[in-house]
Amino acid sequence: MLAHRYQNHYAGKSQGERSQPEQAHAEKRQAEKETVEKASEAELPPPPPQAQSMIPVLLTVALLLGIAATAVAIYDVYGMLTMWPPEVRTDLRGALKARTKGDLELSERFLRRAYETSKMLPRESFKEEPYLKISGIAILLATVLEASGKNIQAYDVYLDALKLLQDADKEGKLSGREKLRAVSISYKLAEMAAAMSMPEDEEKHLVWAVEAILKNVMRLGEKLERPEQAAKIESALPPDSDTGVMITELALPKWATKTDVAAPLEALGTFYAKAGRLDYAVPLYLQAISVLIPPEPEKASDEDRCRGAQVMSNLANVILRSHGPQPSEEVLHQAEAWANKALEIAKQAKESSTTPDPTCEEAFAVGLFNVATMRQMRGDKDQAKKLYEESLKQSEAIKLQPGVEHARDALRQMTADANPPPPAVPTG
Numbered sequence: 237m238l239a240h241r242y243q244n245h246y247a248g249k250s251q252g253e254r255s256q257p258e259q260a261h262a263e264k265r266q267a268e269k270e271t272v273e274k275a276s277e278a279e280l281p282p283p284p285p286q287a288q289s290m291i292p293v294l295l296t297v298a299l300l301l302g303i304a305a306t307a308v309a310i311y312d313v314y315g316m317l318t319m320w321p322p323e324v325r326t327d328l329r330g331a332l333k334a335r336t337k338g339d340l341e342l343s344e345r346f347l348r349r350a351y352e353t354s355k356m357l358p359r360e361s362f363k364e365e366p367y368l369k370i371s372g373i374a375i376l377l378a379t380v381l382e383a384s385g386k387n388i389q390a391y392d393v394y395l396d397a398l399k400l401l402q403d404a405d406k407e408g409k410l411s412g413r414e415k416l417r418a419v420s421i422s423y424k425l426a427e428m429a430a431a432m433s434m435p436e437d438e439e440k441h442l443v444w445a446v447e448a449i450l451k452n453v454m455r456l457g458e459k460l461e462r463p464e465q466a467a468k469i470e471s472a473l474p475p476d477s478d479t480g481v482m483i484t485e486l487a488l489p490k491w492a493t494k495t496d497v498a499a500p501l502e503a504l505g506t507f508y509a510k511a512g513r514l515d516y517a518v519p520l521y522l523q524a525i526s527v528l529i530p531p532e533p534e535k536a537s538d539e540d541r542c543r544g545a546q547v548m549s550n551l552a553n554v555i556l557r558s559h560g561p562q563p564s565e566e567v568l569h570q571a572e573a574w575a576n577k578a579l580e581i582a583k584q585a586k587e588s589s590t591t592p593d594p595t596c597e598e599a600f601a602v603g604l605f606n607v608a609t610m611r612q613m614r615g616d617k618d619q620a621k622k623l624y625e626e627s628l629k630q631s632e633a634i635k636l637q638p639g640v641e642h643a644r645d646a647l648r649q650m651t652a653d654a655n656p657p658p659p660a661v662p663t664g
Contacts, residue, residue: 294553294575302308320369321361324350331376340384347377351393355400359409367414368402371397371421391428394421405452415452416496423500426507435511442507445500446520494540498524502547509554521551525584529581538585542596545585548578549602552610572610579603594634601630601639608646620648 331346347522351373358368372398381390401418404410410418426441505520527538528544536544552574559567582599589596608623624646631639 241652270595273442282321294549294556294609317357319363321354321357323357323361324353327353328373330379335380340380343380344377344384347373347380353376365411367410371414371417372399374400375421387428387432391425391432394425394428397421398425408654410608411431411451415448419448419452419496419500422448423503426503430507435507439504439507442500442504446504449497449500451480494528494536495543498527498543498547499526502550505554506550512558514554514558517554521547521554525551529634538589539593539595541581542593542599545578545581545599545603546595548574548581549606552578552606568610568613572607572614575603575606575610579607597634598636598639601627601634601636604630605642605646612646612650617650618655620649624650 280402309363323642327346327350331350334340334343334346346502354362354370354373359584362369374393377395378390378393381387381393398418398421401410401421405418422441422445426445429435429437429441456616499519501524505517505524508514508520524547527543528540528547549589555574556563556571559596572631578599580597580603582603585593585596586600604623605629607625608620611623612620624643627639628643628647631637631643
C-alpha cells in the first residue's frame with residue numbers, strides 16, 4: 237500500500253549513543269511492544285493462507301488525513317503572534333526563528349517551554365478556541381521532534397495533546413474544530429503506532445477516531461436520511477465500542493470535510509483487513525465510499541469522487557486477497573466490479589476537470605492497473621496488456637513510482653509467460 241511511514245527513532249542507534257532518559261524510555265517502549273505483540277498473536281485471528289504467486293497484487297492508495305491540514309502553520313503563527321498570550325510569544329518567536337535557521341534542537345527547547353507554559357495558563361487568556369491553539373503548539377513541537385528523528389518523543393507529545401483534548405471534551409469545552417483536531421491527532425498516532433509495530437495502539441487510536449467522528453461530526457448536521465448507514469458503521473466496530481445510540485445524524489458541519497470522516501474509516505478498515513477481520517473491514521470501506529460519493533441527488537466534488545475511487549480500489553484488493561489462493565467466481569466478480577467502478581469514476585472525473593487534479597490523476601493510474609490485473613486473471617491477455625501499458629504511461633506522466641514499478645513488472649511477467657525458454661536438450 238502507498239502510505240508515508242515513519243522510521244523508528246532508535247533504529248540504527250546504539251545504546252551508548254542514547255541519553256539515560258532516552259534509554260529508559262526505549263526500554264519501556266520495547267517492553268510495551270513485546271506485550272502488544274504477544275496480545276496481538278493471541279487475540280487477532282490470522283488471515284487466510286494466501287499463495288502470493290497465484291493472486292496478483294492490486295495497486296492501492298491510502299487516504300491521507302494530514303496532520304498539517306489541521307495544525308497551526310509555522311508562518312501563520314509567526315505572522316499572528318498577537319493572537320497568543322504574552323507568556324508564550326517570546327518562546328514561539330524563538331522556536332520559529334531557530335527552525336528557520338535549521339537549529340532543531342534549539343527550536344525544540346523553545347517549543348517545549350511554550351507548550352508547558354500554555355497548558356498552565358488560564359484558558360480565557362487564549363480567547364477563542366484555546367485548545368486549538370494549545371494543541372497547535374504541541375503539533376509544532378512533535379513536528380520538530382519528527383524532523384530530528386525523535387519519533388518516540390514525538391509520539392508521546394501527540395499522545396499528551398490528545399489526552400488534553402479528550403479531557404476537555406468530557407467537560408463539554410471543545411468547539412467543533414477542536415473536536416476535529418482530536419480526531420486528526422488520534423489518526424496521526426495510529427499511523428505512527430503502525431510504523432513502530434504497535435498494532436494494539438494502532439487499533440485503539442483508529443477506533444477512537446472513528447467513534448469520535450460518529451459522535452461529534454455526523455450528528456451535528458441535518459437528520460439522517462439513511463439511518464441504516466449508522467447501523468452498518470456501528471456493526472464494524474468492536475463489540476465493546478460505546479458509540480451506541482449517539483449516531484443520529486450524518487450531514488457534515490461546515491468545519492469538517494468528507495475526507496476528515498472517510499480517512500479514519502478507511503484506515504480502520506485497512507487495519508482489520510490485514511488482521512483477517514473482513515466482517516469489520518468491508519462495512520468500514522463501504523461507509524467511507526458512501527461518505528465520499530453519496531447517492532443522488534447529492535453531488536460530490538471531483539476530488540471526493542476520486543478519493544472514493546481510491547477506496548474502491550482498496551476494497552477490490554481486500555476482497556480478492558482475503559479468500560485464499562483460489563478465489564471463487566463470486567469473489568472474482570465482486571473484486572472486478574469494484575475495480576471497474578473505481579476506474580470509471582476516476583476516468584469521468586479526470587475528463588470533466590478543466591485542470592489536472594492530483595487525486596484523480598493518481599486514482600486513474602491505479603484504476604487502469606487494477607482492471608488490467610482483473611482482465612489478466614480472466615485470461616484476456618490482450619486487454620490486460622493494453623491497460624498495463626496505459627497505466628505505465630499514466631504513472632510515468634504523474635511520477636507515481638509504485639505505479640510505474642507495478643506496471644513494468646506486470647508487463648515483464650506477461651512477456652516472459654508468452655515466451656517461455658526452450659526445453660533443455662538432453663545430452664549423452
